[in-house]
Amino acid sequence: MAKKIKNFSELVMFEHTIFSASFSFMAICVALMYKYFANSFDVFSEIKIFFLCIIALVSARNFAMGFNRLCDRDIDRKNQRTKNRPSVDGRISLFTMILFCSLNALIFIAVSFFINQLAFYLSFPFLIILAFYSFMKRFSVLAHFILGLSLGLAPIAGAVAILGAIPLWSIFLALGVLFWVAGFDLLYSLQDIEFDKKEGLFSFPAKFGIEKTLFYSRVSHFFAVFFWFWFLWSINSGIFGFLGILCATGMLCYEQYIVARDLKNIPKAFFVTNGYLGFVFLVFIILEVVARIYYA
Template sequence: MTFWTKFKDILDLIVFKHSVFALPFLFTAMIVASKMVNDSTWFGFKALILGIICAVSARNFAMASNRLMDEDIDKDNPRCKERPNIDGRIGKKSVWIFILINALIFIFCSYFINPLAFYLSFPVLFILAFYSAFKRFSSLAHLVLGFCLGLAPVAGSVIVMGEIHLFSILLCLGVTFWTAGFDLLYSLQDMEYDKKVGLHSIPAKFGSNATLFFSAFCHCLAVIFWLLFAWVAPLGKLAFLGIVICALILFFEHKIVRKNFSHIDRAFFTLNGYLSIIFFIFMWVDLLCN
């Protein structure tokens, strides 16, 4: 097996393209924090490089841990049969090594950011690993996953300011409910399988109609917390316009899914990927104009 083939298998294992969901919110928090501290959106190369490495290594750790812990339930799920750890392309030992390496990278880089980042690196890794176990006994696993992504803007505040600012908490809550909302839609694909194996997903427990309602409710909360974030930051009219556009994207996401569940993948990745990038761009341009 060539290095390039192995590398592609690893990217497939962690679904690297989904990194687009959290990174824009990390950068949003970093530019807002920098504007508050330095009156500039540029936070420096050290914060940029260490922030990216921490974000990527934390996500790698979380995804690989999820794949390893869920191997027993994923092996019989038709949707998961082509994952590298299921079809044999990547062995369990290799996944363990990958998890350990990324955990050490995350802790090591956190140490060079500031003391708070280092101290928080350990509970953060625990939370990221805990998600996979949570869905085995609680329907709130969707919110736990959301909180894992919601930690990104909190990290942005810690990296630049050395503290957890209120704006990052509000943005964290917005990202948490946004992620939980689209994870609920995505989990509709596994509703019958989750029932069969006894997983505590909301679709398996309450059905598709209730799931659509809970998802819409989560997205309404996400928009509310994003508006509160923009107000506290403080941001201007362009930021609020960006949030309105993101709300419209979420509206169309629900419209697509309600019309046909076969479009869940398109709604999940394409629309939410655009949303996170659009959110960052509007916040950044707003700060540049202020």
């Protein structure tokens, strides 16, 4: 059993849930703050919704990653970097992967139903978007931005779960996530540039080359900071929120620097810097919310 759990964890790279989880939790914290000031905050109800949100987040991500691995089995089998994934080397069968994706999709829909009506209605288009990314690399260089959109749904989902609505600030936060993810996925895809050219895949590096990929990754990260700034502005953030975006900007600059210096630093930039970025930004948003409530 422990071995099977390890295989599934490797399949969906469970430890990377923090990429989307951090920004979903940011939206939840801000939404709870607004509910508190509106005198509609109920501790037991919010705790229940929070745990439902965690289940929804994990199941949605499991579906997205599992479905992507399912669709990419033919590609991953040929790629030296991915040929040892559980979806390819026989540790997880095709039937088991289909069952895994189906169960997680059903869990996500069911949990959304118990959160609120809008969450339930949005669960279906959200799953379609998550699945659509897996096909994009076969016909469009916009795949990197569809991945960004997929993770950008997380903060919108967090706001919907708490407020039953999609406030403007959650859209700004989501757009920031979209460009943040697209920016680092452009860098990450540089590792497969020769393979993508050989297989005729529509990755940005394969079509436009290394220099243009680095440039548009920087442009994407500029827009990430731009939209995060408007997110903070729209919630009338104080000093903690802007310290958070300052740290995030510094980490993005560091990420761009180490990759431009040596492409061998891509794994470090992707797995370390991005993981810390979301967590650090989340901590500052929590401090901002606590300070706003305490000094209100």
